[in-house]
Amino acid sequence: NAGVTQTPKFQVLKTGQSMTLQCAQDMNHNSMYWYRQDPGMGLRLIYYSASEGTTDKGEVPNGYNVSRLNKREFSLRLESAAPSQTSVYFCASSGGQGLGAFFGQGTRLTVV
Amino acid sequence: GENVEQHPSTLSVQEGDSAVIKCTYSDSASNYFPWYKQELGKRPQLIIDIRSNVGEKKDQRIAVTLNKTAKHFSLHITETQPEDSAVYFCAASRGIGGFKTIFGAGTRLFVKA
Numbered sequence: 001n002a003g004v005t006q007t008p009k010f011q012v013l014k015t016g017q018s019m020t021l022q023c024a025q026d027m028n029h030n031s032m033y034w035y036r037q038d039p040g041m042g043l044r045l046i047y048y049s050a051s052e053g054t055t056d057k058g059e060v061p062n063g064y065n066v067s068r069l070n071k072r073e074f075s076l077r078l079e080s081a082a083p084s085q086t087s088v089y090f091c092a093s094s095g096g097q098g099l100g101a102f103f104g105q106g107t108r109l110t111v112v
Numbered sequence: 113g114e115n116v117e118q119h120p121s122t123l124s125v126q127e128g129d130s131a132v133i134k135c136t137y138s139d140s141a142s143n144y145f146p147w148y149k150q151e152l153g154k155r156p157q158l159i160i161d162i163r164s165n166v167g168e169k170k171d172q173r174i175a176v177t178l179n180k181t182a183k184h185f186s187l188h189i190t191e192t193q194p195e196d197s198a199v200y201f202c203a204a205s206r207g208i209g210g211f212k213t214i215f216g217a218g219t220r221l222f223v224k225a
Contacts, residue, residue: 048211050211090156100158100161101213103156
């Protein structure tokens with residue numbers, strides 16, 4: 001039982017490049033999330049998917065897009081990376097609203 | 113907008129002492145309050161949570177208290193051990209439509225042996 005798996009673990013991009021972060025969960029959870037973590041700012045929600053087929057903006061959605069491919073998979077895309085997007089990104093899933101989240105191992109992204 | 117304030121940002125205690133981390137939330141509709149522990153370089157992990165219909169919950173050495181009137185909730189760790197050293201995050205969300213979980217900025221706890 002792998003839980004929540006995200007790839008890649010590390011990535012360096014040049015400004016303007018694009019990339020997709022992949023996330024998959026095997027816990028049959030309905031809800032999935034993408035967060036970014038910056039020093040001293042905790043975890044901020046980028047986008048979430050309450051259930052398969054739906055996605056919604058979180059606190060900091062600008063510069064990102066998401067796709068809920070199926071119940072298991074939720075990807076995050078940076079179309080034109082900027083240095084301000086340098087961060088650690090976490091994917092998470094939960095059984096639904098008002099339930100605790102399980103996190104992936106994180107992706108450390110550096111945009112130069 | 114909604115926010116969660118967490119204090120202190122850093123806490124240093126001697127092994128065996130207690131540690132208390134406090135959070136205040138602004139959204140009065142919040143009714144689910146999880147706490148996460150994040151060790152250095154690792155993912156956040158849920159350690160305990162509380163819902164608004166209870167005032168206190170305990171799990172071995174950790175306990176959470178909630179004061180809905182004051183919009184305060186706290187994490188208490190007793191008999192601290194070096195392995196408790198980590199960053200702790202509080203969070204708040206609504207039970208209905210509770211997908212937008214708001215996190216506090218975190219408390220770095222050091223337990224000195």
